[in-house]
Amino acid sequence: MNLSIAEENYVKSIYKLQEGDAVVTTNALAYELETKPASVTDMAKKLKEKKLIDYEKYKGITLTSEGRRVALQIIRRHRLWECFLVDKLAFSWEEIHELAEELEHVRSEKLISRLSDYLGNPVIDPHGDPIPDAHGKMAKPRPQTSLDQANARRLVVTAVTDQSTALLAFLNAKSIKLGTQLEVIAHYEYDNSIEIKLKQHPAITISEQVAKNIMVRPV
Amino acid sequence: MNLSIAEENYVKSIYKLQEGDAVVTTNALAYELETKPASVTDMAKKLKEKKLIDYEKYKGITLTSEGRRVALQIIRRHRLWECFLVDKLAFSWEEIHELAEELEHVRSEKLISRLSDYLGNPVIDPHGDPIPDAHGKMAKPRPQTSLDQANARRLVVTAVTDQSTALLAFLNAKSIKLGTQLEVIAHYEYDNSIEIKLKQHPAITISEQVAKNIMVRPV
DNA sequence: TTTATTATTTAGATTTGCCTAAATAATATT
DNA sequence: AATATTATTTAGGCAAATCTAAATAATAAA
Ligand SMILES: [Mn+2]
Ligand SMILES: [Mn+2]
Ligand SMILES: [Mn+2]
Ligand SMILES: [Mn+2]
Numbered sequence: 001m002n003l004s005i006a007e008e009n010y011v012k013s014i015y016k017l018q019e020g021d022a023v024v025t026t027n028a029l030a031y032e033l034e035t036k037p038a039s040v041t042d043m044a045k046k047l048k049e050k051k052l053i054d055y056e057k058y059k060g061i062t063l064t065s066e067g068r069r070v071a072l073q074i075i076r077r078h079r080l081w082e083c084f085l086v087d088k089l090a091f092s093w094e095e096i097h098e099l100a101e102e103l104e105h106v107r108s109e110k111l112i113s114r115l116s117d118y119l120g121n122p123v124i125d126p127h128g129d130p131i132p133d134a135h136g137k138m139a140k141p142r143p144q145t146s147l148d149q150a151n152a153r154r155l156v157v158t159a160v161t162d163q164s165t166a167l168l169a170f171l172n173a174k175s176i177k178l179g180t181q182l183e184v185i186a187h188y189e190y191d192n193s194i195e196i197k198l199k200q201h202p203a204i205t206i207s208e209q210v211a212k213n214i215m216v217r218p219v
Numbered sequence: 220m221n222l223s224i225a226e227e228n229y230v231k232s233i234y235k236l237q238e239g240d241a242v243v244t245t246n247a248l249a250y251e252l253e254t255k256p257a258s259v260t261d262m263a264k265k266l267k268e269k270k271l272i273d274y275e276k277y278k279g280i281t282l283t284s285e286g287r288r289v290a291l292q293i294i295r296r297h298r299l300w301e302c303f304l305v306d307k308l309a310f311s312w313e314e315i316h317e318l319a320e321e322l323e324h325v326r327s328e329k330l331i332s333r334l335s336d337y338l339g340n341p342v343i344d345p346h347g348d349p350i351p352d353a354h355g356k357m358a359k360p361r362p363q364t365s366l367d368q369a370n371a372r373r374l375v376v377t378a379v380t381d382q383s384t385a386l387l388a389f390l391n392a393k394s395i396k397l398g399t400q401l402e403v404i405a406h407y408e409y410d411n412s413i414e415i416k417l418k419q420h421p422a423i424t425i426s427e428q429v430a431k432n433i434m435v436r437p438v
Numbered sequence: 439t440t441t442a443t444t445a446t447t448t449a450g451a452t453t454t455g456c457c458t459a460a461a462t463a464a465t466a467t468t
Numbered sequence: 469a470a471t472a473t474t475a476t477t478t479a480g481g482c483a484a485a486t487c488t489a490a491a492t493a494a495t496a497a498a
Pocket of ligand 3: 319320321323324
């Protein structure tokens with residue numbers, strides 16, 4: 001099946017919003033893709049026609065198994081290019097998303113399999129997200145929770161769920177990256193902010209919003 | 220200026236057909252881009268509007284200096300990606316053109332300058348074509364002639380002007396690549412075919428059409 | 439259970455890039 | 469110089485992807 005760039009972006013966003021099995025609403029998808037609900041309805045009809053989604057009007061959108069397959073391929077391409085940009089071209093993690101957003105649309109099995117080999121067949125990308133293999137299989141991520149819900153004291157950062165430049169730049173400023181070990185000092189009930197301490201650094205307090213987007217695992 | 224992929228492809232093709240200063244005709248451009256003359260006329264109006272070409276109806280097309288600048292950037296991206304595919308991902312020279320045709324449209328100064336550094340700032344691509352630098356300057360190619368017009372006996376292959384998969388596959392089969400040294404044994408007047416000999420190989424006879432597309436220099 | 443609010447879809451346009459068929463201009467032939 | 473041929477442009481249309489404004493459906497509140 002030959003998909004346009006727009007169609008690929010829709011399929012990828014639907015996959016992202018589905019998180020397993022949830023139905024994706026028109027508005028949510030419009031917001032995610034920075035477009036208008038009317039445009040989403042139009043595209044939903046086309047993707048249904050192509051059997052990539054299940055869709056009945058007013059009932060929301062879910063991917064078919066073919067849609068899921070397609071989504072995983074696109075995600076694979078996106079994340080492999082992100083690895084390339086960081087590992088080989090020395091980009092930092094907040095710069096790569098936009099570039100990968102374009103590179104992911106170059107469709108060539110051979111290109112991607114060679115790129116993967118060249119990178120040593122990585123299984124997680126620079127943001128800690130798992131990379132599907134050529135068959136769409138992803139390593140089950142090791143159990144992780146968001147920092148605001150973790151109960152252990154000593155934690156290691158495993159992923160970042162919001163990949164906006166703003167958050168990643170903030171984390172850079174605080175020296176927080178994948179693999180960073182930290183200790184939770186205190187939870188402040190008033191605004192749900194959290195005080196943490198990194199080795200070799202003074203303790204800092206981070207907002208609930210930041211904490212929600214940092215994934216961690218007990219060290 | 221923000222150009223679409225279609226606009227970029229037009230500008231690049233106009234540059235290619237201009238060969239210095241010649242005026243590009245509507246039909247030639249349509250043939251090159253595998254589209255129809257009417258579509259070329261439409262696009263010519265748009266590119267003129269954007270000041271990338273000079274165009275008066277029935278008078279043909281030439282690039283403005285801005286158009287030339289843009290073309291050289293696209294060619295730079297194209298050829299650097301070709302180097303990447305060959306040097307890092309082990310593609311062979313007949314597979315890379317189509318992929319570079321897509322990769323060239325990812326517009327990021329930073330990406331391209333890092334890619335160039337990563338590749339060691341190459342000045343020729345895998346087909347022997349010069350790569351413009353960030354300012355659009357290209358190494359003046361060393362004097363070379365097509366094989367059918369060379370008068371020296373001992374020659375070295377410096378470039379291939381037709382980059383079709385068919386020709387490149389033929390050259391692969393005959394073990395002819397960039398840097399290959401060969402000796403001209405005979406010219407056959409009847410069909411302008413040429414007999415050549417590579418070291419460690421029996422002599423072979425190649426057609427005029429092939430010879431026209433192989434660029435050589437006295438060794 | 440009405441009524442208000444929110445979510446979604448439809449109707450009708452717009453832009454881009456392309457097409458075919460017909461008209462016109464430029465060039466080549468007799 | 470008149471005519472035939474070829475090149476180019478115009479006219480009119482189509483599909484993809486978007487939009488705004490209006491209509492309709494679903495859901496929440498009174
Ligand atoms: Mn994308
Ligand atoms: Mn990522
Ligand atoms: Mn291209
Ligand atoms: Mn090339």
